[in-house]
Amino acid sequence: MRRLTAKPGEVHRVTDQIYRITLHQPFYAPNQVYLIRDKTTMLIDSGYVESIAPLALALKSLGLAMRDIDVIVYTHPHIDHITGGLLWSQYSRRTERWGHYDMARAIPDYPEFIDIWQADTARILTLAYKDKQARTSRIRRANDRWARFVHRFAEGLDSSGASVRHSSRAEALHGHASSGASVRHSKIGDRAVILDRLLKEGDEFSTGKLHFRILETPGHCTWHITPVETTVGFAFTGDVLIGNIPAIYDKLDGNLELFQQTLTKLLDLRKASPHMRFMPAHGDEIQHPERAIKIVQKTIGILENGLLKKLVEGRKDLVDLMESAFGAHLEGGNHFITALELLEALLRKLMREGRVGSQVYADGHEEFYLKH
Numbered sequence: 439m440r441r442l443t444a445k446p447g448e449v450h451r452v453t454d455q456i457y458r459i460t461l462h463q464p465f466y467a468p469n470q471v472y473l474i475r476d477k478t479t480m481l482i483d484s485g486y487v488e489s490i491a492p493l494a495l496a497l498k499s500l501g502l503a504m505r506d507i508d509v510i511v512y513t514h515p516h517i518d519h520i521t522g523g524l525l526w527s528q529y530s531r532r533t534e535r536w537g538h539y540d541m542a543r544a545i546p547d548y549p550e551f552i553d554i555w556q557a558d559t560a561r562i563l564t565l566a567y568k569d570k571q572a573r574t575s576r577i578r579r580a581n582d583r584w585a586r587f588v589h590r591f592a593e594g595l596d597s598s599g600a601s602v603r604h605s606s607r608a609e610a611l612h613g614h615a616s617s618g619a620s621v622r623h624s625k626i627g628d629r630a631v632i633l634d635r636l637l638k639e640g641d642e643f644s645t646g647k648l649h650f651r652i653l654e655t656p657g658h659c660t661w662h663i664t665p666v667e668t669t670v671g672f673a674f675t676g677d678v679l680i681g682n683i684p685a686i687y688d689k690l691d692g693n694l695e696l697f698q699q700t701l702t703k704l705l706d707l708r709k710a711s712p713h714m715r716f717m718p719a720h721g722d723e724i725q726h727p728e729r730a731i732k733i734v735q736k737t738i739g740i741l742e743n744g745l746l747k748k749l750v751e752g753r754k755d756l757v758d759l760m761e762s763a764f765g766a767h768l769e770g771g772n773h774f775i776t777a778l779e780l781l782e783a784l785l786r787k788l789m790r791e792g793r794v795g796s797q798v799y800a801d802g803h804e805e806f807y808l809k810h
């Protein structure tokens with residue numbers, strides 16, 4: 439194993455038994471990984487593959503080696519939460535990994551899952567832009583971003599200590615998937631999402647003094663769970679509440695109706711346990727959970743009404759709707775694709791409700807209109 443020379447993630451002690459480890463990553467706000475120090479030592483999420491060294495060093499500063507981690511629980515399988523865990527078996531074969539019961543079946547090959555995300559960026563830009571040149575240049579720019587991203591994933595897989603033998607990085611990423619059994623101890627980490635325990639709504643387990651119950655919280659991601667610590671009162675809400683605007687990829691693994699149900703479920707959780715603290719996977723502890731949830735609910739309502747109002751003017755495409763919802767300044771920014779995806783999620787919901795229709799042209803461009 440190569441020496442880990444990275445800077446350790448910042449450790450913040452939440453309670454005697456709960457620690458937050460902040461890991462910087464290239465795509466979004468830093469990841470928060472939570473460490474549970476109990477009879478069972480548990481991590482909630484594992485960070486991005488590239489931050490495995492900062493995570494290991496943070497653990498080391500607390501006197502823990504990677505093999506001391508008994509369990510990693512994944513809130514959901516997005517790249518910045520799970521890919522550290524995919525590499526974990528290189529360092530500790532004894533660590534169990536737990537997650538949503540359907541996640542492993544749904545993602546048999548993680549690099550392919552990333553390819554699907556990349557393809558979806560091209561898909562949404564194609565439907566959004568009527569002008570071919572505008573479309574092509576934006577897809578090219580997005581692909582460049584993805585190429586850097588995939589490169590980092592590959593780099594992470596070999597520079598964090600695992601050596602990639604007999605294969606180039608490109609092959610390591612795009613070669614054929616082997617069967618689950620042989621993948622398990624592959625030199626480049628696990629291509630497949632491998633789970634030692636399948637979790638579903640209502641499952642309970644104890645780590646010693648602390649007790650956990652699993653809530654299924656889909657919407658941001660179909661396979662999103664919220665581990666709830668019921669003794670002291672902590673909800674590890676993953677990516678459900680990350681700022682005022684939710685990230686929902688309707689054509690991938692997100693769903694707006696399910697997301698709204700999840701928000702209600704979290705409000706109910708606070709009603710039942712008013713002192714429950716909400717710990718997200720990005721950003722600081724959520725100080726006022728009810729308020730945070732209500733702002734998100736309100737934002738969704740405002741965006742939906744805005745879309746309907748704009749469609750009264752006549753047929754619009756996603757770019758028109760985007761400009762009227764967020765202003766043209768978002769164009770090209772980091773959150774541009776996420777904002778397009780959110781508007782699409784809202785439109786698909788309105789289409790499922792029969793309020794909006796759409797026409798897809800032969801070149802993939804799509805226009806939306808009000809029904810009736």
Ligand SMILES: [Zn+2]
Pocket residue numbers: 514516658659677
């Ligand atoms: Zn996520």
